[in-house]
Amino acid sequence: MQKLSLNKVIIAVLVLLIILLFGMHHHQRTHFNRNVSINRIPVGGLNAQQAYDKVRKTKRQSKIYVNQKLVYSGPTTNAGFTTKDKAKVTAALHRQYTLFPSHKRVNLLVAPTKLDKSALSDINAAVTNQIQQMNAGRTAPHDAYALYKNGKVTVVPAVKGTQYSDEGLAKKLSKEFVNGTVYLKPKFITPLAANSPTVQNEKQRLTQLQHRAVTYRVQNKDYRFTTPEVISRATYQHGHYQFTTGPVKAKVAQINAKQATLGKSFKFKTADGKMVTTANAGTYGWKISSKQAGQSLATALASGKRHIDAKNDIYGKGYSHLGTGYANTSNHGIGDTYVAVSLAKQHAWFYKNGKCVLSTDIVSGTNNAGNRTPKGVWYIMYQQTPSVLRGLNDDGSKYASKVQYWSPFTLSGCGFHDASWRTDWSKRAYKETGGGSHGCINMHPENAGVAFHALSKGEPVIIY
Secondary structure: OOOHHHHHHHHHHHHHHHHHHHHHHHHHHHHHOEEEEEEEOOOOOEEEEHHHHHHHHHOEEEEEEEEOOOEEEEEOOOOOOHHOOOOOOOOHHHHHOOOOOOOOOOOEEEEEEEOOOOOOHHHHHHHHHHHHHOOOOOOEOOOOOEEEEOOOOEEEEEEEEEEEOOOHHHHHHHHHHHHOOOOOOOOEEEOOOOHHHHHHHHHHHHHOOOOOOOEEEEEEEEEEEEEEOOOOEEEEOOOEEEEEOOOHHHHHHHHHHHHOOOOOEEEEEEOOOOOEEEEOOOOOOOOEEEEHHHHHHHHHHHHHOOOOEHHHHHOOOOOOOOOOOOOOOOHHOOOOEEEEOOOOOOOOEEEEOOOOEEEEEOOOEEEOOOOOOOOEEOOOOEEEEOEEEEEEEOOOEEEEEOOOOOEEEOOOEEEEEOHHHHOOOOHHHHHOOOOOOOOEEEEEEHHHHHHHHHHOOEEEEEEE
């Protein structure tokens, strides 16, 4: 009898335990754990409907803190929950489920269908502004980077700083905005480490640069440049090279002294076979820019090119700063298409591909300081037909002369043009007071058109 009674007790206890476990399981499945909240609204012990009703009725206010400092406080508004959000609360209930009751603090994020996010841009601006204020007076970090200097590649180590980073704050804010109150804790900016893949890639790029060479063609001559002859310092960051190209100056200066024509006198043979040396006051010619050449050569070395041409590195002066005559290697750099003007003979010869296509008398500028046609080698700046020439007479009065053909070659206003008003075409006209032009080359109207069409933009104009 005692054994039977004991068995009944055990069975009763087991039944009671099963009932308790079933009841606890049911409660766990249908109610939130004690310390659970939704969007920072406590819902512990509530079922899904009760929790939904509570979060729907609770007003929300955006309060954003950065390192415990309030940086934004918005107006109080409705939470934005609708009947469509009941399922979201139920899903949140299932997410927090545990077999046994839990006292762990858990905040579940449930985004209401009508959550007003219009303030996010202002909030992000307030956060950014706060980070900037916090960083005022703090030391900025410096990333490690690879450096080529004087023929060697090294890695400059990172330098830690004390400035805060806003990285990740916008993402965290967007995610937790539903809470209303959001606490942001910015971290210090972490500089790029020397052993990072990025810096090691930089090092590899610069190491490849060390032993390269490139052939630099200047007109019809080749010059070999090695990396040390071009680059004294280089970095490779964010997919781009930065170069210091001081070493290139000396070699480019030697090339310019040997081949460049800008600012130099020219030798040329006159129509009667005499060799003359021109004045060096003209604008015709070209010169290599050591700065531009340095970048061109350095870029070629970095990309592994074996040959480049100097034509993109030249410059000039006057109307065009691109340089003129680079393609001319014959006739001492003047080429075979040019016009020569003898002031002494008051005559001009127009050459096209080595053939004289026009030989004609002209009248140049009056032989005084204000109107004298300048000697040197110039170039045709542009051509215009018809045109109106404007300027000042010697007495200060203004003039406006209509011409059919106009080809200027100096910035001061000298050029070739027809002069239908001229009556004195003698070879002494330019020596008489007021007998010459204001510096232009006056041409007979019957020859001016032929001359105009014989000329071309950039063509050398030799005044001697």
